[in-house]
Amino acid sequence: MRPKARIPKFQRHDFKPISYAKKENTATSAYALSALSWLRKAEFLMSAPKLNLCVEDTGFEIAFAGRSNAGKSSAINCITDQNQLARASKRPGRTQMINFFSLGNPDQRLVDLPGYGYAAVPEEMKKVWQKELQNYLIERKSLTGLVLLMDVRHPLKDFDRMMLEWAKDRHLFVHILLTKADKLNRGPASAALLDVKKELKKMKLDFSIQLFSSLSKLGLEELAMVMAGRLNYVVDEDGKAINPMDNTLESQESSLLHPDTNIDAVRLEGINIDDIPEVGDEDLD
Ligand SMILES: Nc1nc2c(ncn2[C@@H]2O[C@H](COP(=O)(O)OP(=O)(O)OP(=O)(O)O)[C@@H](O)[C@H]2O)c(=O)[nH]1
Numbered sequence: 067m068r069p070k071a072r073i074p075k076f077q078r079h080d081f082k083p084i085s086y087a088k089k090e091n092t093a094t095s096a097y098a099l100s101a102l103s104w105l106r107k108a109e110f111l112m113s114a115p116k117l118n119l120c121v122e123d124t125g126f127e128i129a130f131a132g133r134s135n136a137g138k139s140s141a142i143n144c145i146t147d148q149n150q151l152a153r154a155s156k157r158p159g160r161t162q163m164i165n166f167f168s169l170g171n172p173d174q175r176l177v178d179l180p181g182y183g184y185a186a187v188p189e190e191m192k193k194v195w196q197k198e199l200q201n202y203l204i205e206r207k208s209l210t211g212l213v214l215l216m217d218v219r220h221p222l223k224d225f226d227r228m229m230l231e232w233a234k235d236r237h238l239f240v241h242i243l244l245t246k247a248d249k250l251n252r253g254p255a256s257a258a259l260l261d262v263k264k265e266l267k268k269m270k271l272d273f274s275i276q277l278f279s280s281l282s283k284l285g286l287e288e289l290a291m292v293m294a295g296r297l298n299y300v301v302d303e304d305g306k307a308i309n310p311m312d313n314t315l316e317s318q319e320s321s322l323l324h325p326d327t328n329i330d331a332v333r334l335e336g337i338n339i340d341d342i343p344e345v346g347d348e349d350l351d
């Protein structure tokens with residue numbers, strides 16, 4: 067009879083428990099958290115129907131651009147953690163003016179733009195908006211870059227491509243959000259992301275891109291970090307904000323509005339939402 071092989075008994079403590087939790091980069095997370103709490107300071111500054119009525123063209127601003135209904139206003143509400151800050155609606159064409167929000171400092175701003183390319187907006191109105199949008203995009207010196215939003219299910223329509231090409235020519239950064247990612251399962255959403263990345267490469271556009279959902283908050287931290295970084299939001303070693311513009315705040319507050327601006331008139335002026343026909347485009351929801 068062969069002697070039994072002695073099989074060593076493993077003790078519980080011989081094994082290190084395996085952690086399946088996603089490893090976090092603590093420095094990155096701390097910056098994202100700090101950025102998110104800074105973004106919560108967002109306050110409505112004003113709405114301008116045209117370029118010469120906008121807030122003074124100083125400091126830095128990032129504009130949220132994209133087709134009507136892509137989710138621009140919802141994304142602004144999501145990153146600022148304020149439900150009603152920007153007006154979101156099922157009805158495309160909700161945002162009709164250039165809306166400015168300050169981030170604890172009038173020289174660091176978010177801008178909610180009217181959407182482009184919505185076919186059901188009457189021709190006359192479309193022309194007015196697009197002209198003003200164009201003026202803003204071309205002339206605005208403080209415009210540092212764009213967050214370009216596209217529905218993850220309908221990316222890179224003609225207007226989107228035009229915006230991307232144009233931003234490249236103007237040397238603006240673009241951060242692309244593929245929105246409403248909650249409408250797709252993880253696999254198809256990742257595949258859509260990959261497809262758009264490939265297409266951007268073909269177009270020789272080196273822009274950053276991510277999936278995003280205002281509903282599930284997917285991609286929120288990533289977006290917060292991009293926004294904060296681009297708007298020069300800096301933190302010290304303890305994660306405390308160092309705002310390079312703090313010491314000039316007083317002088318900037320007095321020059322917040324353009325000298326010609328009558329804020330009440332600007333808020334009231336605009337196009338009547340009731341004039342806009344109901345949605346008929348199957349792309350939209
Ligand atoms: N499921 C889902 N719906 C979303 C998301 N973001 C926005 N929506 C919905 O899409 C619709 C349009 O959202 P808005 O934020 O108003 O879109 P917009 O781009 O600002 O539209 P305009 O102002 O017309 O240009 C609303 O019904 C939102 O509730 C999202 O992440 N997931």
Ligand SMILES: [Mg+2]
Nearest residue numbers: 138139160161
């Ligand atoms: Mg809007």
